[in-house]
Every structure is written in structure tokens, then in C-alpha cells.
Amino acid sequence: MTATTVHRPKSLAAFARAKALIPGGVNSPARAFGAVGGSPIFIDRAEGAYLHDLDGNAYLDFIGSWGPMILGHAHPKVRAAAAAAMLRGTSYGAPCELESELAEMVIGAVPSIEMVRFTSSGTEAAMSAVRVARGATGRDKFVKFAGCYHGHFDAFLVATGSAALTLGVPNSPGVPAGGTRDTLILQFNDVQQLRDVFAAQGDEIAGVMVEPVAGNMGLIVPTAEFRAELRRLTRHHGALLIYDEVMTGFRLAYGGAQELLGDEPDMTALGKIIGGGYPVGAYGGRADVMRKVMPAGPIFQAGTLSGNPVAMAAGVATLTELKAAPPYARLDAMGAKLAAGLGEIAAALNVPHAINRVGSMWTFFFTPTPVTDFATATTADAAKFGRFFWAMMDRGVYLPCSQFEAAFISGATTDADIDATLRAARESLALVA
Ligand code: KE4
Numbered sequence: 426m427t428a429t430t431v432h433r434p435k436s437l438a439a440f441a442r443a444k445a446l447i448p449g450g451v452n453s454p455a456r457a458f459g460a461v462g463g464s465p466i467f468i469d470r471a472e473g474a475y476l477h478d479l480d481g482n483a484y485l486d487f488i489g490s491w492g493p494m495i496l497g498h499a500h501p502k503v504r505a506a507a508a509a510a511m512l513r514g515t516s517y518g519a520p521c522e523l524e525s526e527l528a529e530m531v532i533g534a535v536p537s538i539e540m541v542r543f544t545s546s547g548t549e550a551a552m553s554a555v556r557v558a559r560g561a562t563g564r565d566k567f568v569k570f571a572g573c574y575h576g577h578f579d580a581f582l583v584a585t586g587s588a589a590l591t592l593g594v595p596n597s598p599g600v601p602a603g604g605t606r607d608t609l610i611l612q613f614n615d616v617q618q619l620r621d622v623f624a625a626q627g628d629e630i631a632g633v634m635v636e637p638v639a640g641n642m643g644l645i646v647p648t649a650e651f652r653a654e655l656r657r658l659t660r661h662h663g664a665l666l667i668y669d670e671v672m673t674g675f676r677l678a679y680g681g682a683q684e685l686l687g688d689e690p691d692m693t694a695l696g697k698i699i700g701g702g703y704p705v706g707a708y709g710g711r712a713d714v715m716r717k718v719m720p721a722g723p724i725f726q727a728g729t730l731s732g733n734p735v736a737m738a739a740g741v742a743t744l745t746e747l748k749a750a751p752p753y754a755r756l757d758a759m760g761a762k763l764a765a766g767l768g769e770i771a772a773a774l775n776v777p778h779a780i781n782r783v784g785s786m787w788t789f790f791f792t793p794t795p796v797t798d799f800a801t802a803t804t805a806d807a808a809k810f811g812r813f814f815w816a817m818m819d820r821g822v823y824l825p826c827s828q829f830e831a832a833f834i835s836g837a838t839t840d841a842d843i844d845a846t847l848r849a850a851r852e853s854l855a856l857v858a
Contacts (some may be wrong), residue, residue, distance in 0.1 A: 497837025541709030547696030548576025558632030572642030572799030627662030
């Protein structure tokens with residue numbers, strides 16, 4: 426049963442058709458609306474800040490394809506670049522200059538990246554970065570944080586243990602115990618636990634992978650102390666610090682979260698925005714480390730469509746636009762207005778809430794508890810979020826379909842859109858209060 430009051434027969438029929446063909450009717454679980462109930466809405470087209478479904482409904486889009494669409498959908502310059510590239514062929518299986526053009530832009534933008542390798546997804550980028558850290562250090566163990574998501578690589582798919590350090594155990598069938606044996610799960614923002622782990626095992630740890638601003642348990646901001654200790658301890662013990670900026674890269678600043686925060690990891694994983702809506706991931710970092718990647722070095726990694734010319738062209742067009750007309754100040758101002766407005770509305774309605782935001786990334790948590798890590802994030806009332814999600818959807822506002830995801834404001838969003846969102850939120854929060 427879903428809380429929607431709008432009948433969307435064409436989406437329902439499309440979902441029924443898809444479920445007979447594709448597991449769960451979707452090609453990525455996050456889209457199935459499992460966390461909010463009901464059936465996913467099938468999209469007919471997207472333009473600017475809006476999605477349009479098969480039943481003719483329009484929605485102000487706060488997912489933006491889970492981050493990539495910072496310029497808005499179907500941006501004319503991105504569309505034109507991809508179309509022009511397609512006229513020259515869609516995939517060569519051989520190098521082309523567009524790969525170097527996007528590489529130069531990424532290296533020029535991201536402080537920690539001296540050399541970069543493109544992949545076709547963020548998962549490939551993150552998993553390759555871990556393989557490189559292991560190959561470069563000769564060590565097997567690596568650290569991730571409960572609630573951070575780095576894609577579906579076996580070693581990342583581990584249950585989050587108790588508050589104390591736990592060796593990861595798989596939380597998906599098909600992942601052998603050995604696949605996660607060397608994954609250490611810690612708590613985001615827990616400085617003491619980090620110190621304890623490195624004191625005990627620091628010289629066995631190949632790397633630490635972290636979302637420098639977490640977006641996959643809802644938005645959570647790292648403390649300066651946590652980030653400083655991550656850098657100090659990894660450097661002291663010869664482990665590589667890997668920032669997973671698949672979501673935050675080119676989102677929070679042109680140089681990503683690391684530019685905004687003034688941090689310099691050893692490696693960075695990227696994705697989403699750098700493809701402008703096409704499948705692109707990337708990992709990069711210190712030249713001495715990246716030169717160990719095959720064929721320059723012995724660490725293997727490959728991909729048929731890595732560096733695809735059409736995707737590279739879309740990425741170049743996207744980053745060119747972001748550099749020529751940086752949207753970050755306006756995105757931050759709209760984010761601030763939205764967060765303040767939501768807070769005022771929720772307070773007036775006595776709805777317990779916590780709002781976390783950095784720039785254009787934000788999450789409204791249905792909990793009175795400040796959300797600083799996975800444990801506090803999971804105090805949120807996910808069922809209430811599901812009712813809020815559908816109330817907003819029925820008012821033409823498309824939020825991420827889970828309490829534990831970040832929302833994204835796009836550069837195509839206007840102040841009038843933010844005002845309309847606040848009007849919809851006032852009605853929706855009153856309904857679910
Ligand atoms: P992809 O393999 O989905 O391109 O990237 C994996 C990934 C890696 N690192 C971070 C920080 C990420 O956020 C992601 C993917 N993000 C999810 C949304 N939370 C993608 C949505 C989906 O899985 O469909």
C-alpha cells in the first residue's frame with residue numbers, strides 16, 4: 426500500500442512489464458521505491474530541473490540522477506557535445522584525445538589528482554582505488570565507515586558491526602567470507618575508534634576509504650578533528666587516504682569536497698557529474714601511486730568502454746560549463762533558503778527533525794537527534810519519511826526515495842522552485858506530523 430493519492434496508470438503498467446523482465450523491475454535497487462513503498466514512477470523525459478512521467482505529471486527533481494545532473498537535465502551544451510561526438514562514432518576501443526581533454530580538466534580541478542584513470546562507473550573507480558592501495562602498499566586490510574557507500578564491490582558489501590571494531594561480514598549472498606575478511610568497519614566521526622584501530626593494526630592497513638562528506642546515510646558532515654586524524658594516522662602508518670568523491674566531486678565545489686574542506690587525500694574516486702549523465706567513473710591521485718597501474722605498472726584494471734568518446738565529450742562539456750559559470754554560490758544560497766524554510770515549517774508543526782546540508786546536498790531527517798553518524802542517522806523515522814515522500818511527490822516534488830539518501834539541488838532550479846517546494850512541504854509535513 427502506498428500513501429500516494431495520485432493514480433499513475435502508465436507507470437504502474439510499465440512497472441508490471443519491467444518486473445517480468447528485470448529483477449525487481451529496475452536496473453538499480455535504489456530506484457525501486459522499496460524504502461518508501463509504492464511503485465516507482467517511470468520517466469518519459471527530463472529537462473532543466475524537471476522530470477516528466479509517463480502519465481504527464483511534472484516533478485521538480487531533487488535526485489538529479491543521484492547526483493550527476495548538476496546543470497539540470499538535457500543541458501543544451503552537454504546535449505550538443507554528445508551529439509557532435511556521436512557523429513564521429515560512439516566507441517573506438519582505441520585511445521582518443523577527448524580522454525586526455527577530460528583528464529586535464531579533472532587533474533586541473535582536483536587538488537589531490539596528479540594522474541587519473543577513467544572507468545564506466547563509480548563502483549569501478551572505488552574498487553580500483555582500493556586495489557591500487559593494496560598493490561602499492563603490499564597490504565590487504567582497508568578501512569571503510571558504517572553508512573558510507575562505495576558501490577557494489579564485494580569488499581564493500583559488509584554488515585556494519587557493533588560500535589567496536591568488527592571485521593566485516595558479508596551482508597549480501599554471493600559475497601564469500603573471504604571477500605570481506607580484510608574490510609574493517611569503523612564509525613564515521615569516531616576519532617577514538619580510529620586511533621585505536623591504527624594503534625593496533627595501522628601497519629597492516631593498505632588504505633582508508635571515506636566519503637569526505639557522507640551522502641549515503643543521508644547527508645552527514647565530518648568533523649574537522651575526524652578529517653585531520655584520518656590524514657595524520659594514514660600518513661604516519663603508510664596507509665593511503667582515499668576520498669570517495671563520486672557524489673561530492675564537482676558537486677560541493679569545482680574541486681570537490683577536498684577543495685571546500687582544504688584536504689589532500691592520496692587518491693580520489695570520482696563519478697556521476699564528470700560524465701554529465703553518461704557512464705563515467707574515475708580514480709586518480711599521486712603520480713607515484715598511479716604509475717603502478719597497468720600498463721605503466723603491474724596493477725591490473727581495464728574496461729571496454731572506459732574513456733568512451735561520447736561520455737568524455739559530455740563530461741568535458743559539463744566541466745567546461747561548471748568552470749565558466751560556477752553555480753556553487755547560488756546552489757548554496759538556494760540550499761540555505763530551503764533548509765531554513767523547512768526548519769521553520771517543521772518547528773511550527775512540532776515535527777521532530779534534523780536537517781544536514783552542505784551546499785546543494787541536503788537531508789531532512791525525521792528525528793530529534795542531531796545526525797552525526799550511522800547510529801544517529803538510523804534513529805530517523807523512515808516510515809514517516811515514506812509518507813512525506815509521497816505527499817511531496819503528489820505535489821510535484823521528487824525527493825530521493827529513501828530517508829538515507831542525500832537530495833541534490835540543480836543549477837536549473839530557481840528561487841521560485843524553492844518557494845514552491847516550501848509550500849508543498851508545509852502541506853506535506855502537516856499531513857505526516
Ligand atoms: P556507481 O557504481 O553507482 O556509479 O557509483 C557507486 C558509488 C560510489 N561512491 C559513492 C559515494 C556513491 O554515492 C555511489 C553511488 N551512489 C548511489 C546513490 N546513493 C547510486 C544510486 C544507485 O545505486 O542507483
